Amino acid sequence: MTVETAPNESANRERIEQRILNAAEQIFSLHGYRGASLQAIADKAELPKANILYYMGSKQALYVRLLNRMMRRWNAVLENITPESDPGEVLSDFIRTKIVLGQRYPDGSKLFAAEILAGAPFLDEYLAGELRDWVTSRAAIIRQWSLQGKMDDVDPRWLIFLIWSATQHYTEYSAQITRVLGRDALNEEDLASITQFLEHVILKGCGISPLASSQASSAAN
Amino acid sequence: MTVETAPNESANRERIEQRILNAAEQIFSLHGYRGASLQAIADKAELPKANILYYMGSKQALYVRLLNRMMRRWNAVLENITPESDPGEVLSDFIRTKIVLGQRYPDGSKLFAAEILAGAPFLDEYLAGELRDWVTSRAAIIRQWSLQGKMDDVDPRWLIFLIWSATQHYTEYSAQITRVLGRDALNEEDLASITQFLEHVILKGCGISPLASSQASSAAN
DNA sequence: AACCATATTGACCGATCGGTCAGAACAATC
């Protein structure tokens, strides 16, 4: 085969790489970039250490790949938001989506948190580029909602940060929360309760009138 | 002198220990327990590595001492809260105090965050003991406020977690926030704006009527 | 000056770090 980086270069390789990535995500999320060791990742993946380097090249390349994978997972959030959208619907959806993402990718979320704590040395471009643009454009639309009288005149950037922090907290601080609550983990009921609480407080706090639609539990996408 | 662990055992020793503690707090906050090296701490403190161990005994002892120091700093928060208190006043004070604490001790706050991310191996007792009691007792009072009709019937534990997350975010995610905003750091004006925003959204979101006193500029309601 | 507790530090220890490499094992093609 003359193929080089074909998308389907051996399904076996793909499986192994995913195994390594998942193991590495877990170790990096616990101990950060410096604190994680390739040996620990290899043990978790049940592979010799040399295999990790064979497939990933270097510790840094592996780490960066994980960061990129996690960034991609966040792409869908708040995709279709317009000045004509209903603020209550959009913000509710924002909150729910972020909670779900945190639950779906707890290790990736913690990995990101650790990277930010470390001063975000590998995320500089992303934060000051892609993410800043994301925030700026969404903030502009929220600002318009305020001008249209759909909600209070709050700083949209602080609102975005509030939703980020409030939702991420339950993933990244899970160790604290479970111990304080005296539980092993948060169950579905807890998460539904938390989501509802956050929607209630944040929407009401922004002066967004109780929405007419989107009252049901959950359905399609 | 027959003194052993006198409070004033050489002011010089005290000064050196503080220098080490501050240097260590910075390094640990960036890289977590495993990721931090004694050599890096020694360099930051401008002391030989052997001195760090002479004064602190071991890496773990140094780390635990830092955790305890940070826990002590949080003791004053929400100290005097009673069922008769005004929710608006108490929660406003809570928010402001936490924001100020984060600004005063950014490294300590990040250190704590890293410890939680790592699964809180050294904080198990504290979280499941002292802190759980703290949350339980405060939650009980907030619950009473709800029953008295002073505020909406929200789960007090989620409310406490919300305030924790929202306030801590600006300290622990400072790297992300400054880059997204395109700034070097948050200034006094930003912090005042953020504090006011959080008070507005959280109090209003919990159905706490605008308090008579402590009213500033602001606008929409 | 003699004494002693404390402070200071370079040199060193075994273990582990990220990374390299030669060669064995394997699979597909001719």
Added chain:
DNA sequence: GATTGTTCTGACCGATCGGTCAATATGGTT
């Protein structure tokens, strides 16, 4: 069955890890 390219891995490398220790320096008491 020989050839070829990929996968796999034990052994090894220099650097750094947390920690120990002996030797020296320092400062107060007598």
